[in-house]
Amino acid sequence: MRRSAAYALRVALPGVGTVEWVRATAGGAGIAWAIGALPVVLGERVMSWHPAALIVLGVVLLASMGLLQWRVLRPHVPGAWRWVAATAGAWLVALGAFTAVTTPLWQPGQPGWLIAAIGVLGGAVMAATVAALTGAALVRLLRRGQQL
Numbered sequence: 001m002r003r004s005a006a007y008a009l010r011v012a013l014p015g016v017g018t019v020e021w022v023r024a025t026a027g028g029a030g031i032a033w034a035i036g037a038l039p040v041v042l043g044e045r046v047m048s049w050h051p052a053a054l055i056v057l058g059v060v061l062l063a064s065m066g067l068l069q070w071r072v073l074r075p076h077v078p079g080a081w082r083w084v085a086a087t088a089g090a091w092l093v094a095l096g097a098f099t100a101v102t103t104p105l106w107q108p109g110q111p112g113w114l115i116a117a118i119g120v121l122g123g124a125v126m127a128a129t130v131a132a133l134t135g136a137a138l139v140r141l142l143r144r145g146q147q148l
Contacts, residue, residue, distance in 0.1 A: 015076050024072045028065025035061040062088040079144055086137035094129040098122040
């Protein structure tokens with residue numbers, strides 16, 4: 001889905017390179033994924049970390065993709081810093097949507113294929129949520145830039 005966002009962005013902002021955008025997106029996703037994997041890899045030990053460290057990790061997780069994408073947008077869009085907050089907020093809402101869809105559906109003792117299918121459904125809802133919210137944010141950002 002993010003690849004198609006790069007091509008849609010190319011139409012709206014021809015000066016933004018598709019490869020540059022995809023690299024920024026992949027880099028931010030990699031950072032977010034690595035932070036999100038910490039509880040899986042380290043287990044309960046993560047909960048013994050100082051709350052400030054957990055908050056910083058959460059902020060970096062949510063902001064990483066937007067920050068790297070902002071670096072690509074800023075030469076082309078006035079006020080591009082807003083993109084960081086927009087993407088972080090979109091991912092936060094999308095994670096909530098994933099949880100809202102999957103939590104009531106996942107039950108103990110379910111077969112693996114059903115667990116995976118529910119995860120795919122939740123992932124699709126999450127992706128659609130991020131796409132809709134970041135798409136709307138980009139439209140607003142571009143309109144605001146035209147008014148300056």
